[in-house]
Amino acid sequence: MKVTICRKEHFNAAHRLYHPDWSLEKNQQVFGKCSNVNYHGHNYELVVKLTGEPDAQTGYVYDMKKLSDLIHENITNRFDHKNLNLDVEEFFHLNPTAENIAIVIWNILRNKIDKNLDLKVIVYETERNFVEYPGR
Amino acid sequence: MKVTICRKEHFNAAHRLYHPDWSLEKNQQVFGKCSNVNYHGHNYELVVKLTGEPDAQTGYVYDMKKLSDLIHENITNRFDHKNLNLDVEEFFHLNPTAENIAIVIWNILRNKIDKNLDLKVIVYETERNFVEYPGR
Amino acid sequence: MKVTICRKEHFNAAHRLYHPDWSLEKNQQVFGKCSNVNYHGHNYELVVKLTGEPDAQTGYVYDMKKLSDLIHENITNRFDHKNLNLDVEEFFHLNPTAENIAIVIWNILRNKIDKNLDLKVIVYETERNFVEYPGR
Amino acid sequence: MKVTICRKEHFNAAHRLYHPDWSLEKNQQVFGKCSNVNYHGHNYELVVKLTGEPDAQTGYVYDMKKLSDLIHENITNRFDHKNLNLDVEEFFHLNPTAENIAIVIWNILRNKIDKNLDLKVIVYETERNFVEYPGR
Amino acid sequence: MKVTICRKEHFNAAHRLYHPDWSLEKNQQVFGKCSNVNYHGHNYELVVKLTGEPDAQTGYVYDMKKLSDLIHENITNRFDHKNLNLDVEEFFHLNPTAENIAIVIWNILRNKIDKNLDLKVIVYETERNFVEYPGR
Amino acid sequence: MKVTICRKEHFNAAHRLYHPDWSLEKNQQVFGKCSNVNYHGHNYELVVKLTGEPDAQTGYVYDMKKLSDLIHENITNRFDHKNLNLDVEEFFHLNPTAENIAIVIWNILRNKIDKNLDLKVIVYETERNFVEYPGR
Numbered sequence: 001m002k003v004t005i006c007r008k009e010h011f012n013a014a015h016r017l018y019h020p021d022w023s024l025e026k027n028q029q030v031f032g033k034c035s036n037v038n039y040h041g042h043n044y045e046l047v048v049k050l051t052g053e054p055d056a057q058t059g060y061v062y063d064m065k066k067l068s069d070l071i072h073e074n075i076t077n078r079f080d081h082k083n084l085n086l087d088v089e090e091f092f093h094l095n096p097t098a099e100n101i102a103i104v105i106w107n108i109l110r111n112k113i114d115k116n117l118d119l120k121v122i123v124y125e126t127e128r129n130f131v132e133y134p135g136r
Numbered sequence: 137m138k139v140t141i142c143r144k145e146h147f148n149a150a151h152r153l154y155h156p157d158w159s160l161e162k163n164q165q166v167f168g169k170c171s172n173v174n175y176h177g178h179n180y181e182l183v184v185k186l187t188g189e190p191d192a193q194t195g196y197v198y199d200m201k202k203l204s205d206l207i208h209e210n211i212t213n214r215f216d217h218k219n220l221n222l223d224v225e226e227f228f229h230l231n232p233t234a235e236n237i238a239i240v241i242w243n244i245l246r247n248k249i250d251k252n253l254d255l256k257v258i259v260y261e262t263e264r265n266f267v268e269y270p271g272r
Numbered sequence: 273m274k275v276t277i278c279r280k281e282h283f284n285a286a287h288r289l290y291h292p293d294w295s296l297e298k299n300q301q302v303f304g305k306c307s308n309v310n311y312h313g314h315n316y317e318l319v320v321k322l323t324g325e326p327d328a329q330t331g332y333v334y335d336m337k338k339l340s341d342l343i344h345e346n347i348t349n350r351f352d353h354k355n356l357n358l359d360v361e362e363f364f365h366l367n368p369t370a371e372n373i374a375i376v377i378w379n380i381l382r383n384k385i386d387k388n389l390d391l392k393v394i395v396y397e398t399e400r401n402f403v404e405y406p407g408r
Numbered sequence: 409m410k411v412t413i414c415r416k417e418h419f420n421a422a423h424r425l426y427h428p429d430w431s432l433e434k435n436q437q438v439f440g441k442c443s444n445v446n447y448h449g450h451n452y453e454l455v456v457k458l459t460g461e462p463d464a465q466t467g468y469v470y471d472m473k474k475l476s477d478l479i480h481e482n483i484t485n486r487f488d489h490k491n492l493n494l495d496v497e498e499f500f501h502l503n504p505t506a507e508n509i510a511i512v513i514w515n516i517l518r519n520k521i522d523k524n525l526d527l528k529v530i531v532y533e534t535e536r537n538f539v540e541y542p543g544r
Numbered sequence: 545m546k547v548t549i550c551r552k553e554h555f556n557a558a559h560r561l562y563h564p565d566w567s568l569e570k571n572q573q574v575f576g577k578c579s580n581v582n583y584h585g586h587n588y589e590l591v592v593k594l595t596g597e598p599d600a601q602t603g604y605v606y607d608m609k610k611l612s613d614l615i616h617e618n619i620t621n622r623f624d625h626k627n628l629n630l631d632v633e634e635f636f637h638l639n640p641t642a643e644n645i646a647i648v649i650w651n652i653l654r655n656k657i658d659k660n661l662d663l664k665v666i667v668y669e670t671e672r673n674f675v676e677y678p679g680r
Numbered sequence: 681m682k683v684t685i686c687r688k689e690h691f692n693a694a695h696r697l698y699h700p701d702w703s704l705e706k707n708q709q710v711f712g713k714c715s716n717v718n719y720h721g722h723n724y725e726l727v728v729k730l731t732g733e734p735d736a737q738t739g740y741v742y743d744m745k746k747l748s749d750l751i752h753e754n755i756t757n758r759f760d761h762k763n764l765n766l767d768v769e770e771f772f773h774l775n776p777t778a779e780n781i782a783i784v785i786w787n788i789l790r791n792k793i794d795k796n797l798d799l800k801v802i803v804y805e806t807e808r809n810f811v812e813y814p815g816r
Contacts, residue, residue: 003235008263014719042723058231087716097462130413131469150312172355175355194438194503217312331776402552403549446630491582673687680681
């Protein structure tokens, strides 16, 4: 009897998409205006989903308050009001596309949550652009 | 060629999280402010999903109007503007966490809908806290 | 050159509409299902608006972070996860309609904010029912 | 390491639900007010999801801008501000239920996107009525 | 001590913008794709606002349930799942722009609501196009 | 018989709040995490409101399509996917608070729109922080 619980958090960050080995022209051609050299930014919305059996006594799969705290400590406190390329070490050598942001967040959280709970991460870059990563 | 149809409904209810065998202190420790003795409340959003083959003549998997009526008769007419702990018998002896609310709704609706349609229930306690239950 | 800044916060609360001098039947007749004796509840959204001249040095009418803290200290810490009728003294003898909730919040905040800033309060009881109070 | 990218677009269209072999009465009985002979309309929201491995160099599963352009060229330029029954040939002999709209869109896009990417289509007829089609 | 109460309702309708004295070309030039001869449609959202003094006994400016019923009887029952140009007499000789829809709704409701309450109407044609009419 | 028409557009931008004459410490103290030296960013939503008499022939106060084009040409094409502090000249010597962004946008648009139409600008920095500027 597995239930999935979902917690939505947000962070506001600057980023720039580019490949360090490519010329400015090549980067503009591939990433368009997302490659603006002075960065641009987003209000990211992050949904973290955990799937497991509800505890018989509490009726909780996982305490939503604890999940929210865990996301704050490990993700939003480090990403919010930051420049992903310059301030967050996971993106010093990794292009901060929505896909890579979701993978990075999943990898960080996977180590903090009991393995008998399945983990899925959804990242909204805008209301109209979003990605889902269920892990490997 | 299976399609999933989804209908969203809502209900406004009071509830309190607690375990009857635990002290007030233990309940506060486990459930925090959700255990306030005088209750608190939510605008719940409920999404019901049915998966099956569209009918060749109507192009419907299931009539959305009938699904809405079914949810009203069996769920929202009984849950809306109620205290889940005191007014809804399924929660007289079951803690009304979002997880348990989704399981209860799934169990009620499963008996009312043809078994060749898969059923999934999503319950939003707030815009940021929600649960999904695909059934057993 | 006046600008209005707006901050949205939320709180989840139980309440019941009724008049203490009226019979149960009269209350049901006037307030319908909102008068359920065991309470029901809502995810309230609160928008607080302040109008004034932006400061020449900061470019702020009022620091949004300070406004958010002020609302937390004076309103949401006292209203969130509470029963408005039983836990919040302003409603011990005042019916907690959306209208009265907005007036109570305006009266509390008016005393905490410099008088050269105009104050307006909006309370969403649901996405479809909301009230606006610009003060006296 | 598969990631799903999602792009949301919209179109505004008129439609009418009916079966050409049935009487007006039978159509009204089955489709209710959705069968109004002079049509009604919706702001449709369309979500297209592609699942695959992110490219090692770009960090993209698929360029969101290209996906948006593809949807515009093949779907929204043909469906937006149109009457689905009268202006869009796929529905000349197919009832434009949300289910059939999703299937038609999936069939059109499946031919335009590399087969090693999984495709899923979600169509919102209203905020409260929506369908999901993951393909055959 | 005036408070404004607001009620949001919705209706789904087809329409076409055109001037009957103009050629097809002139209509296309002025109204663009909104002038498609076979109509298109929208999920309209309607907000009705009433401003007045809360009643001392109920704490209501106006019963939200009664306001909702009034809007259903006079507006949405007549507009929902209809073609505004062909099915709603107010638009037989009036172009159903969002501006004119708001004015028509205001005129209808003004006759049904006590004159000591101020009336304002907001019509959302889409999430991004909307109009406000406070009356004459 | 004045009606207000409203058009919502968006742009994604990076920015940093700071006063050039102040030390890093003073800027951090006043602007908190909004003063991060490497910038952060937002999905800004912009609402432009025009108030005037609907034209007798078209039923339009102003063509929404033309208003959208005007906003694109003068605002979003210049602000979207940019760093407001470094790429947009109006903010080279002006702190890009939401207040100042609204004033700058109003000043730009006021010169492009007929003076017999009233102009108001609303800027959402996040869903919970927004400002309104009705002009001088």
